[in-house]
Amino acid sequence: MKLTILRGELNEAIQHVSKAVASRTTIPILSGIKIDATYSGVTLxxxxxxxxxxxxxxLETQSKTxxxxxxxxxxxxxxxxxxEIVKxxxxxxVHIEVGxxxxxxxxxxxxEIQLVGLDPEEFPVLPSIQEDQVVSIAGDLLRDMIRQTVFAVTTNESTPILTGVLWNLQEGTYKFVATDRHRLASRSATVAATDVRFSNIVISGKTLNELAKIVPDQNVLVDIVVADNQVLFKLGNVLFFSRMLDGTYPDTxxxxxxxxxxxxxxxxKALSDSIDRAYLLSREEKTNIVRLVTLEEGGIEISSSSSELGKVTEQLSVKEMRGEPLRIAFNSKYMLDVLKVIDSEELLIGFNGAMSPIIIRPNDHDRSLHLILPYRTTN
Amino acid sequence: MKLTILRGELNEAIQHVSKAVASRTTIPILSGIKIDATYSGVTLxxxxxxxxxxxxxxLETQSKTxxxxxxxxxxxxxxxxxxEIVKxxxxxxVHIEVGxxxxxxxxxxxxEIQLVGLDPEEFPVLPSIQEDQVVSIAGDLLRDMIRQTVFAVTTNESTPILTGVLWNLQEGTYKFVATDRHRLASRSATVAATDVRFSNIVISGKTLNELAKIVPDQNVLVDIVVADNQVLFKLGNVLFFSRMLDGTYPDTxxxxxxxxxxxxxxxxKALSDSIDRAYLLSREEKTNIVRLVTLEEGGIEISSSSSELGKVTEQLSVKEMRGEPLRIAFNSKYMLDVLKVIDSEELLIGFNGAMSPIIIRPNDHDRSLHLILPYRTTN
Incomplete structure (x- = not known):
C-alpha cells in the first residue's frame, strides 16, 4: 500500500470511525483502525x-484531489x-507507505513516523447486509427521536434488553420506546410511505448515543437497513453497523x-425551573423526592425537604386543571429528564391518584409520551 | 438579619468566595458561607x-441600589x-431573613426556601493584617507570573515546601521560583519603586491557581500585603487571604x-509542535523520553520511540547554533510545559553536555528562565 492523502479529510474519517475502536480490549487488533486503499478510494x-x-x-471531490x-x-x-498524530x-x-x-x-x-502495523486479515469482517429493507429518515428527526428516548434506558446490566431502545416500524409510523421499569419514554414519527416493516428491534442506548454524534448537522437523509441481527445506518460516506440486542422487549x-x-x-419552562429548584434540595437526601399538590385556590405547589438543609416550597399557576385534587411524590431527576426533552411550550400531565403512573406529553401533539412511576410515600 | 439584594450581584460574590469553601471537611461550619449584613453593605x-x-x-453602585x-x-x-440555588x-x-x-x-x-443556618460565631476569624507592607502589581502581570511558574511545583506532599512557589521582592524586582527537583521555572518583573522587601515567602501552588482565576480580566492593580505568616491579596471588593507554607525553600x-x-x-512554535509529536509516542512508554541531536549539516533532529508502536523522527532547522555537537534525552512533557508558557517567538536553549541541566529562556528578554534535568540514558 502506498498513498498520498490530505490531512483534513483523513482526520475527518478517523474521527468518525474512532468512535467504534474498542477502548478496553485484550485483542490488540480491535484497538486498531484498518486502512484499505484501492484505486477507487481509501476506506477506514x-x-x-x-x-x-x-x-x-x-480520491476526488468536485473541487480537488x-x-x-x-x-x-x-x-x-x-x-x-x-x-492523535494525524491531527x-x-x-x-500525508504519505503512507506499508512495507x-x-x-x-x-x-x-x-x-517521519515508522509504525508497527498489524495484519488486516485478522481484522473482523463486517456483516454483509442485503439492502432490500431500507427506510430513509431525516437526520435531524432521527437525532431528536434518540435524544427524546435514550435517557430512559436502564444502565443496569442485569436486564440487558432494557439497556436498549425498542424500534418498531408499522405502516409508515416509526416508534421508539425506552424504559428502565421506573419510567418510560416513547416517540413516534411518520416516515415516507414504504413497504418496510419491522418490530421488536432493540438497539443499545450507548450505540444510539454514538450514532447521534455522527449524524451530520446538515439535515441529510439517513438510510436504515435492517437485516437478521444487524442494523446498518448509511450516512453519506459513513456506514455505521450495530448488532441488535438479543431477547424480547416487555410489552409496555x-x-x-x-x-x-x-x-x-x-x-x-415554568415547571422545569420550579422542579429544578426543588431537585437541588432533594438530591442532598439522595432520594430526589419532590412533591406536587394541587391547591384549592387554583395552581399547584411544588416542594421538597432535607432534614439537614431545610425546605423549598413554591406555587405555580397552571393554564388548565381538570378533575380531582391531588397530592403526589416523584423522582425529580426523572421528571427533569423528561422536561429537558419536551420541545413544546406547554405540556399536559395526567394522573390517576398518588399510586398510579404519571403521564407527561406535549400539549400540542401526541408523538411524544413519557411515564414516571410515583413514589409511594406516606405523607 | 433582614435584607433585599439583587441576585446578579449576590451570585457574583458567591462565585468569588465559593473557591475557599472547604470541599472535604468534617467541620460543618467550614462548608458554609458566612453572610454579614451591616448598614454599609453585605459581606460574604x-x-x-x-x-x-x-x-x-x-449597598449602592453609581447606577443602582x-x-x-x-x-x-x-x-x-x-x-x-x-x-446552586441562588443561580x-x-x-x-432576593429577600433573606434570619429568624x-x-x-x-x-x-x-x-x-420560598427555609434553610437551616449555622451560628456565625463558630466561623473562623480572618487574620487581621497590618497594611504597612503593601506592594501593587498589575493583575495581568501577576496572572502571567503565576502561569509561568506554578506548573513546576511538585505534587508530592513528602516535600511540602516544594508544593509552593517562592516569592522574593528586592529593590523593586519581584521574583517567582518553582521547582520539583527535576525542573525549575522562574520569572521576574519590575514593580513600581517601593520600600517593601521580603524574601523566602512560599505560597501553595494550588492557592495561586485559585488566585489566578479570581484576578479580574480588566487590567486592574492588585495590592499584596505581606504579614507574619499570611499574604493578603486585595482585588477591588474581594479580599483573598492565604497562609504561607512553613519551611525553608532550597537555594536554587x-x-x-x-x-x-x-x-x-x-x-x-516549531520546536513545540515537533516535541509534541514525539511526546505522543513517548508517552506510550510512560517515560516521555525524547532525544535531541545536533546534525552535522546544521539543524537538529528530534526523535522518540516505543517498542510497541514504532518511531517518530524529524528534522528541524534552527536560527543559530553555537558550540559543541550534542546528543541529549529529556522528559518531553516537562519541555512542553515550558514551551507552552514562553510567549516569545524565539527561544534560546543552552546545554553543557548530555548530563547537565538544560536551560530554556526567551531569546528577547531574560525575565523568564526554565531548567530541565536531562535523562541519563546510555544510547
Missing part, C-alpha cells in the same frame, strides 16, 4: 464487534496514537393509562 | 483555614446548596549555569 474501518464504523474517502493511491493494499494501525502532522499532505511485515512509514513535511402498551382522574396543562 | 466570607476569601457588596439592609446580623449557610432563583430580587436559631428564609418571586541559584557548551536559538 473500526470495530469493537458490537458496533463497526466505516468511512470512505473518495483528496488522495492518490500508487499501490493498493491494507494495514491496521494502533488507533490511540494514529488518531498534529505539520503538512497538509514488509506491515511496517508503515508515515511522512508529512520533515516528520398496557401500563399506559388512556384516561386520567386529574389533568394539568402547564408551561414547560 | 468562606474559609478552609488555608485560604479565606471575602467579598464585599456595597444593590442591597437594602433592614436589620443587621449574620448567618452561615451550607455552601453546596446556597451556591436559579426566579426573580432579580430564631439562625433559621433562614430566602424568598424570590413565588419561591547555584544550579543555574551561567555559560553553555552548546547554544541553540530556535522558533518556539
Amino acid at each position: 474501518t473500526a470495530s469493537d464487534t458490537d458496533i463497526s464504523i466505516q468511512s470512505f474517502i473518495p 483528496v488522495a492518490t493511491v500508487t499501490r493498493t493494499g491494507s494495514v491496521v494501525l494502533a488507533a490511540k496514537f494514529f488518531v 498534529k502532522l505539520p503538512n497538509e499532505e 514488509d511485515r506491515f511496517q508503515t512509514l508515515i511522512t508529512s513535511g520533515a516528520t 402498551s398496557k401500563i399506559i393509562p388512556q384516561q386520567f382522574k386529574t389533568e394539568l396543562v402547564i408551561n414547560t | 466570607t468562606a474559609s478552609d483555614t488555608d485560604i479565606s476569601i471575602q467579598s464585599f457588596i456595597p 444593590v442591597a437594602t439592609v433592614t436589620r443587621t446580623g449574620s448567618v452561615v449557610l451550607a455552601a453546596k446548596f446556597f451556591v 436559579k432563583l426566579p426573580n432579580e430580587e 430564631d436559631r439562625f433559621q433562614t428564609l430566602i424568598t424570590s418571586g413565588a419561591t 541559584s547555584k544550579i543555574i549555569p551561567q555559560q553553555f557548551k552548546t547554544e541553540l536559538v530556535i522558533n518556539t
Whole structure:
C-alpha cells in the first residue's frame, strides 16, 4: 500500500470511525483502525464487534484531489496514537507507505513516523447486509427521536434488553420506546410511505448515543437497513453497523393509562425551573423526592425537604386543571429528564391518584409520551 | 438579619468566595458561607483555614441600589446548596431573613426556601493584617507570573515546601521560583519603586491557581500585603487571604549555569509542535523520553520511540547554533510545559553536555528562565 492523502479529510474519517475502536480490549487488533486503499478510494474501518464504523474517502471531490493511491493494499494501525498524530502532522499532505511485515512509514513535511502495523486479515469482517429493507429518515428527526428516548434506558446490566431502545416500524409510523421499569419514554414519527416493516428491534442506548454524534448537522437523509441481527445506518460516506440486542422487549402498551382522574396543562419552562429548584434540595437526601399538590385556590405547589438543609416550597399557576385534587411524590431527576426533552411550550400531565403512573406529553401533539412511576410515600 | 439584594450581584460574590469553601471537611461550619449584613453593605466570607476569601457588596453602585439592609446580623449557610440555588432563583430580587436559631428564609418571586443556618460565631476569624507592607502589581502581570511558574511545583506532599512557589521582592524586582527537583521555572518583573522587601515567602501552588482565576480580566492593580505568616491579596471588593507554607525553600541559584557548551536559538512554535509529536509516542512508554541531536549539516533532529508502536523522527532547522555537537534525552512533557508558557517567538536553549541541566529562556528578554534535568540514558 502506498498513498498520498490530505490531512483534513483523513482526520475527518478517523474521527468518525474512532468512535467504534474498542477502548478496553485484550485483542490488540480491535484497538486498531484498518486502512484499505484501492484505486477507487481509501476506506477506514473500526470495530469493537458490537458496533463497526466505516468511512470512505473518495480520491476526488468536485473541487480537488483528496488522495492518490500508487499501490493498493491494507494495514491496521494502533488507533490511540494514529488518531492523535494525524491531527498534529505539520503538512497538509500525508504519505503512507506499508512495507514488509506491515511496517508503515508515515511522512508529512520533515516528520517521519515508522509504525508497527498489524495484519488486516485478522481484522473482523463486517456483516454483509442485503439492502432490500431500507427506510430513509431525516437526520435531524432521527437525532431528536434518540435524544427524546435514550435517557430512559436502564444502565443496569442485569436486564440487558432494557439497556436498549425498542424500534418498531408499522405502516409508515416509526416508534421508539425506552424504559428502565421506573419510567418510560416513547416517540413516534411518520416516515415516507414504504413497504418496510419491522418490530421488536432493540438497539443499545450507548450505540444510539454514538450514532447521534455522527449524524451530520446538515439535515441529510439517513438510510436504515435492517437485516437478521444487524442494523446498518448509511450516512453519506459513513456506514455505521450495530448488532441488535438479543431477547424480547416487555410489552409496555398496557401500563399506559388512556384516561386520567386529574389533568394539568402547564408551561414547560415554568415547571422545569420550579422542579429544578426543588431537585437541588432533594438530591442532598439522595432520594430526589419532590412533591406536587394541587391547591384549592387554583395552581399547584411544588416542594421538597432535607432534614439537614431545610425546605423549598413554591406555587405555580397552571393554564388548565381538570378533575380531582391531588397530592403526589416523584423522582425529580426523572421528571427533569423528561422536561429537558419536551420541545413544546406547554405540556399536559395526567394522573390517576398518588399510586398510579404519571403521564407527561406535549400539549400540542401526541408523538411524544413519557411515564414516571410515583413514589409511594406516606405523607 | 433582614435584607433585599439583587441576585446578579449576590451570585457574583458567591462565585468569588465559593473557591475557599472547604470541599472535604468534617467541620460543618467550614462548608458554609458566612453572610454579614451591616448598614454599609453585605459581606460574604468562606474559609478552609488555608485560604479565606471575602467579598464585599456595597449597598449602592453609581447606577443602582444593590442591597437594602433592614436589620443587621449574620448567618452561615451550607455552601453546596446556597451556591446552586441562588443561580436559579426566579426573580432579580432576593429577600433573606434570619429568624430564631439562625433559621433562614430566602424568598424570590413565588419561591420560598427555609434553610437551616449555622451560628456565625463558630466561623473562623480572618487574620487581621497590618497594611504597612503593601506592594501593587498589575493583575495581568501577576496572572502571567503565576502561569509561568506554578506548573513546576511538585505534587508530592513528602516535600511540602516544594508544593509552593517562592516569592522574593528586592529593590523593586519581584521574583517567582518553582521547582520539583527535576525542573525549575522562574520569572521576574519590575514593580513600581517601593520600600517593601521580603524574601523566602512560599505560597501553595494550588492557592495561586485559585488566585489566578479570581484576578479580574480588566487590567486592574492588585495590592499584596505581606504579614507574619499570611499574604493578603486585595482585588477591588474581594479580599483573598492565604497562609504561607512553613519551611525553608532550597537555594536554587547555584544550579543555574551561567555559560553553555552548546547554544541553540530556535522558533518556539516549531520546536513545540515537533516535541509534541514525539511526546505522543513517548508517552506510550510512560517515560516521555525524547532525544535531541545536533546534525552535522546544521539543524537538529528530534526523535522518540516505543517498542510497541514504532518511531517518530524529524528534522528541524534552527536560527543559530553555537558550540559543541550534542546528543541529549529529556522528559518531553516537562519541555512542553515550558514551551507552552514562553510567549516569545524565539527561544534560546543552552546545554553543557548530555548530563547537565538544560536551560530554556526567551531569546528577547531574560525575565523568564526554565531548567530541565536531562535523562541519563546510555544510547
